[in-house]
Amino acid sequence: MIDINKIRNDFPILNTKVYGRQLVYLDNGATSQKPLQVISSVAEFYSTINSNIHRGVHYLSSKATEEYEKSREKVKTFINAKSSAEVIFTKGTTDSINLVAFSFGEKFISEGDEILVCETEHHSNIVPWQMLCERKRAKLIKIPVDNNTEIIMEEYEKLLSSKTKLVAVAQVSNAFGTIHSTEKIIEKAHKFGAKVLIDGAQSIQHFSTDVQKLDCDFYVFSGHKIYAETGIGVLFGKGELLSQMPPYQGGGDMINSVSFEKTEYAELPLKFEAGTSNYVGAYSLLKAIEYLENIGLKEIAEYETELKNYAFEKLSTIPGLEIIGNPKNNSGVISFTLKDIHFYDAGMILDKMGIAVRTGTHCAEPAMKRFNILGTIRVSFSFYNTKEEIDILYNGLLKVKQMFE
Amino acid sequence: MIDINKIRNDFPILNTKVYGRQLVYLDNGATSQKPLQVISSVAEFYSTINSNIHRGVHYLSSKATEEYEKSREKVKTFINAKSSAEVIFTKGTTDSINLVAFSFGEKFISEGDEILVCETEHHSNIVPWQMLCERKRAKLIKIPVDNNTEIIMEEYEKLLSSKTKLVAVAQVSNAFGTIHSTEKIIEKAHKFGAKVLIDGAQSIQHFSTDVQKLDCDFYVFSGHKIYAETGIGVLFGKGELLSQMPPYQGGGDMINSVSFEKTEYAELPLKFEAGTSNYVGAYSLLKAIEYLENIGLKEIAEYETELKNYAFEKLSTIPGLEIIGNPKNNSGVISFTLKDIHFYDAGMILDKMGIAVRTGTHCAEPAMKRFNILGTIRVSFSFYNTKEEIDILYNGLLKVKQMFE
Amino acid sequence: MITAEIQNSIVEEFEVFDEWLDKYEYIIELGNELKPYDEKHKTKSNLISGCQSRVWLNAELIEGKVIFTADSDAIITKGIIALLIKILSERTPYEILNTELFFLDKIGLKENLSPTRANGLVSMIKQMKNYALAFKTIVENKK
Amino acid sequence: MITAEIQNSIVEEFEVFDEWLDKYEYIIELGNELKPYDEKHKTKSNLISGCQSRVWLNAELIEGKVIFTADSDAIITKGIIALLIKILSERTPYEILNTELFFLDKIGLKENLSPTRANGLVSMIKQMKNYALAFKTIVENKK
């Protein structure tokens, strides 16, 4: 069981007042808040062992490197990778996807090849593939979703062929919270020899992840959405695949030897970590995962599901409020429209009541287009949220309706 | 005048004991330590206004975005760019250079073109160009240095031709501290229509920078070397050049509109900032620059020069110690060898005396090769170092000599 | 009345509200009362896209004065548009170019003009000034 | 003597030193005394490159026992090599494979084996075990 009072005390920002009102932060899909355990660990790191990693023979450098590698080890266990060499530190989800798009693309994509992407993906899981396809004259094809925002399996299967080289799908859609059937999607893609990238940006923080069980070829996520600092992210890739791929960025630390005649690249994971890594960001990720593990991933999932169900029920009673997606197959996010009220108007008024939600396209314009809307109001949960906060949201929405009707 | 006691109190890590001895941190070229003003500002940010930028209509998001843009504005003033749209936030120097290598390369480099790079550059200013040249069948050519580690101007001029598309040179060499004649180098390159990238990783923190006066086309540096957090860096590029270049990474925030049929990219600077930017890192850079400006760039340069000169004098008296480079044309770094003593041995023993220096190739293998050595011992200064620390280093080196002779 | 005076009178009007929501209630009222925008002017070239709300702006020069009409799909945006039109429409290009908009700051609604809020209003104001500049050239060339 | 006993005796030897520098003084001594390495074995395939120091390692199987010789350009690395050879050389492949190296940790020199220190020693130990494994197969196939 979650001790919500204790947890809320861990997050100093939750006590903030905005416009004189208590903050109700329901924009966790955009970024998560950080517990003191992360904030002060980072301050402590800078105050005691900060030093560039992998480089020196001196004490601090060695300490800092140890923590960095401990973080890699922790991520490996957290997502159940086979080896820590399969865990690459990046800047974030977007950086991870771009790395794959470039590096996998250079090696495996040629003219006429096809890449399948779900039509409700985040722009970060569309644009890199578009750019790759343009460079290589490959074809980007969208996988359609049904009116419940779920991938239409039969359509997906029809799109698969020997031309398909890669399939990219979010485990949980950031626009609607839809949990996609990634295991099935992966299995079917593999039958055609296609590789699958799973965008875990909206799932890693909500339920436990097992990349071996999923059998995905790539898995990506951002630290800042899982209670760590901004500026750190992860790319998991199967070792045998990553080793075949050329490096993405060149620079310090990703080489074995450099000369103007011939440069030899380092082994995994360093081959993909050019320049000074965000080792403090990685350390914050270590601390964030430790924090989550202390609470318990199962407990978090249970509590968040309870919250989400409560919110679904409550919001469903508001006339004119239309939820997009299927509540039963949903995680962390509720996305809805209000009849005759613009999402921007709603967001502005909620904001004045201290309630932070996200409005607009959620960096998923094709998803909006699919449902013939310009945008939605999105509330997204964390385990530090409460039912009381959902009541405040509920009342806020009633107030919004009253003001615009 | 620098108030050294006050300054040292700002940097908590300087009180650290390693192996029971007072830390003497002389590895500032690898990364700088952070003042409390930066460390606690970051903690404060996470505790009060953290929220994803550019995205929400809500209060926190707006506050966070404001700070992010304030940082961009500050960097613009700090390096005297014409417009803040010319300031792109990246992960670090290496990321910035790779961005240019890809994006400038896609647009402007074709088979047979030539790129000139100084032979003593950091790997991060060599490998990205190598990779680009390989992709585009262009030619990477090294600009030779003389025995003083200075670029041989006549040789450089001979290499320039209408085939030269880009010249990449550090303002200050990280291996030897050499201050290159960047203004002259840029002027000469421009005569042939070549663009110039200046790697400011080792200069930005030591003396004031004016990209308009330099007239460089690109200028790059890392936050972590200028007292800000790891994971943030800057790419300055001339606006008219950046606007012609295609985006590097695709994703959220760098677009105007996305559809599977056609995606329109955003204007500068956002075009080059895909995904969630490290906005907290950028904020830490703002705080770091404010900190430096409070002390005074001029005061810092004067004090550091005094330190460096003192160190040069002191170290020169040690028999068998050979400094590489010209003390008069040098900034922040002293790189040397000890006759018959391996740099690793020296580094290990100095470490045990609490003295952190860097040993080895300093990510500049071609530079080592040029001087027929395997590596050096490098001490690198910050304004928080003292003459007493240099005395400790001096005595440490005498002890090293005694132990290995 | 010069533009500064109108702005001052708006600021006075807003002084009666202590509560944020009351301010916005009033803005919504203004938005609902905004003079209807001619549908034929809802062209792509008149569209200013913010991430959040869309704004259409039309400008005509009539007897040396610029007439602005505008619309938005969000009512709060429309309310602020109403205020901007009250201040800047039916003015000479010269007056428009010389107006410094301070009222939003004074009534605590500056955030609506923050470039980071992406409601399209910042671009709208820029666009209004651009029109004024263009019309100024026309007026001057006629002389 | 089994390898654990040798390690224990090394640990005892080091117990007399309270000072870090004294420990290293002793390691330097060991490094200077390391049996000369045959120049003809300084081949590229025997080279283990760390970022910091280079290590050469040669292994031969003589009468069922593995004879290691090694060298480094850094003396501290040589000193630790001397200890490793004392423990692991002239042993059967079986013994080598079953040795857990705990002494560096106990004498507080674990850092020398940190993969992050890049002196080549971690790779060297891995390489020693690889040799043992290869020789084990040879020995077993002979039976």
Ligand SMILES: Cc1ncc(COP(=O)(O)O)c(C=O)c1O
């Ligand atoms: C001259 C120079 N260029 C580039 C770099 C790479 O910087 P970073 O590792 O922060 O990307 C460094 C620092 O290591 C440097 O000193």
Ligand SMILES: Cc1ncc(COP(=O)(O)O)c(C=O)c1O
């Ligand atoms: C599903 C999904 N993919 C990708 C991203 C991009 O993540 P980031 O901005 O951290 O790179 C996000 C978050 O915005 C997301 O929700």
